[in-house]
Every structure is written in structure tokens, then in C-alpha cells.
Amino acid sequence: MNWIEYSIMINKEAEPVVTALLNELGANGVVIEDSSELEKGHIDVYGEIYELNPKDYPEHDIRVKCYFNELVFTDSLEQEIKDSIAHVEGINSEILSFSKTIIKESDWENEWKNYFHPFKASERFAIVPSWEEDTYDNQDDDLCIKLDPGMAFGTGDHPTTSMCLKHIEEVVKPNHKIIDVGTGSGILSIGCHLLGVQSIKAVDLDELAIKVAKENFEKNNCEQDILAETGNLLTEETEQYDVIIANILAHIIDLMIEDSYARLNDNGYFITSGIIEEKSDEIIEKLKETGYTIEKVLREDGWVSIRARK
Numbered sequence: 001m002n003w004i005e006y007s008i009m010i011n012k013e014a015e016p017v018v019t020a021l022l023n024e025l026g027a028n029g030v031v032i033e034d035s036s037e038l039e040k041g042h043i044d045v046y047g048e049i050y051e052l053n054p055k056d057y058p059e060h061d062i063r064v065k066c067y068f069n070e071l072v073f074t075d076s077l078e079q080e081i082k083d084s085i086a087h088v089e090g091i092n093s094e095i096l097s098f099s100k101t102i103i104k105e106s107d108w109e110n111e112w113k114n115y116f117h118p119f120k121a122s123e124r125f126a127i128v129p130s131w132e133e134d135t136y137d138n139q140d141d142d143l144c145i146k147l148d149p150g151m152a153f154g155t156g157d158h159p160t161t162s163m164c165l166k167h168i169e170e171v172v173k174p175n176h177k178i179i180d181v182g183t184g185s186g187i188l189s190i191g192c193h194l195l196g197v198q199s200i201k202a203v204d205l206d207e208l209a210i211k212v213a214k215e216n217f218e219k220n221n222c223e224q225d226i227l228a229e230t231g232n233l234l235t236e237e238t239e240q241y242d243v244i245i246a247n248i249l250a251h252i253i254d255l256m257i258e259d260s261y262a263r264l265n266d267n268g269y270f271i272t273s274g275i276i277e278e279k280s281d282e283i284i285e286k287l288k289e290t291g292y293t294i295e296k297v298l299r300e301d302g303w304v305s306i307r308a309r310k
């Protein structure tokens, strides 16, 4: 089976809404190539400054690349993507353009290897792809999440994920019981496990995500402690948790706020992310109305992540 790499040129301001839309329309993996990255000095995990390859970046604005299984990427889906993005508020139609490439299954792994290198996602967590595991020099004693991106969202380089990792490293304790809703690659569950948590449930609506998450749990030797299964938000949950994590999208998080409150123990944490700036006040208001105290709000590149406390 082949994959479709769909590339979309957009203006920077539209990035959060466009990536959110692509995730909603079923994209498996979204990569952002930002021309302004080329101008920054990048420091690798060894503290060395390195240069990005200009070939991988657009000369101006932002290129969003997203990936679809060729069987689902129909003409009507392509049209729906074009129409939805053309109607995004603030989209610059002079910059907007679309292009499509077919990636053979056999080339897929190498394609990711070009993009994906070890990096620090937060104070304590580093993300290390399996093919660089043996050569990674862990000078800072980072907690290393071994990850191959596969076809599920969650490589740690998206601000919505790294902001969750920042909340997690601040509040999660080994005795906590945790549910990771919309686990994707399983990255946040692996992070919790590295902090010593032994009771974790990871759910996702998407069967493929659960398959990839399980593979990643095995790579991190935590498959014994994490129960991974398909599920829709918290609708089928009957147990109580100390921490509920959900990096999805504002309108989906909205649907689970009341259930999250009911499923949390007193003083428990609800860590949410995937909320675009424009929706954050609405979500914060609803969290407060439900009974939560807002403990910390992180913001990055137009995305907001909220830590609420019961």
C-alpha cells in the first residue's frame, strides 16, 4: 500500500487551524515546514549548532505536509480539503497552493528518517527515534521516549504534544492512575510510564493509532503496564483516575469536560491540549463552570494547553 503526501502552502497565521482541520479530515501525520526555521540557530541534543537543509524548507511562508493512505485519499476528500482550507479565516489565497506526491510503502521509513532526529521535547523528556537509539548520548539524563512516528500523530515535535509533556513532568507521580485519551503514537503514556506510573490506560478512536501505540509501548518496555484499546473519549469509562490527559481538538475536548470531572478523583488533574487560541477562553470558561480550578495555561504558536484541577 502506498501513501499520499499532500503539501499545502499557507501563510503562518493559518497554521493551527489548517493542521487542526487536516487532523479532523483524517490525516495520518502532519509535518510543518516553516521557512523562518532556516533563519534560527538550531542546537542539537549535544549542544552543537547545526544547519537545516534548505532543500527541506520552503523559501517563504509555511508548507504543511500531511499523509493519507492512498485508499482513503479519494478525489472527493481532496476537494473537501481544498474547500475547507480555502474557507479558513485569515487564509491568504495568494499563497495557498496544493500539490500531491505518492510515496511507496518501501520508501516510507526512509522518508521519516530524513526528518526525525533526537530532540528535547521538554525539561526532562527527549524523543529518540529507534534507529538512533544506540548512538544517542544522554548527557542530561533525559527520560528518553523511544519512538518511531509510524502513521499516528504524536512525535513530540508538535507544540500540542510537548506542552502536555511539560504538564506531565510537573505533576505526574508514580502512584497516579492515568488515562490518556486520544493516545495517537502513545507518546504521553510512555512519558507517564518513564515517571514511574504503573497504571495507565491509553485509548484512541482510531484502530491504527492503537496498533502503532502498542508497537511503541513494546519499544519502551512498558506494554505490561499500559492497557491500550479503542474507545470514544470517556464515554465507556467507569473507573476513577488521578490524571486524565487529552490532546485532541477544542470542540472534541468540549464534549468530554463533564465526563472528565466525573471520572477524576478529588484533586485530580485534567491536562488538555490541541486547543487553538481563539477557542481557549470558551474552554477555560466551561472548565470553570464544571467545577475545575485552572492551574496552568501554556501557549505556543497559536496553540493552548490547559491544566485544570478538580
Ligand SMILES: C[S@@+](CC[C@H](N)C(=O)[O-])C[C@H]1O[C@@H](n2cnc3c(N)ncnc32)[C@H](O)[C@@H]1O
Residues within 6 Å of the ligand: 023, 152, 153, 154, 155, 156, 160, 161, 164, 181, 182, 183, 184, 185, 186, 187, 188, 203, 204, 205, 206, 209, 231, 232, 233, 247, 248, 252, 274
Ligand atoms: C492530536 S492527536 C494526539 C496524539 C498524542 N496524544 C499526542 O499528544 O501527540 C489526537 C488523537 O486523538 C484521537 N481521537 C480523535 N477523536 C477521538 C475520540 N472521540 N476518542 C478518542 N480518541 C480520539 C485521534 O485519532 C488522534 O490519534
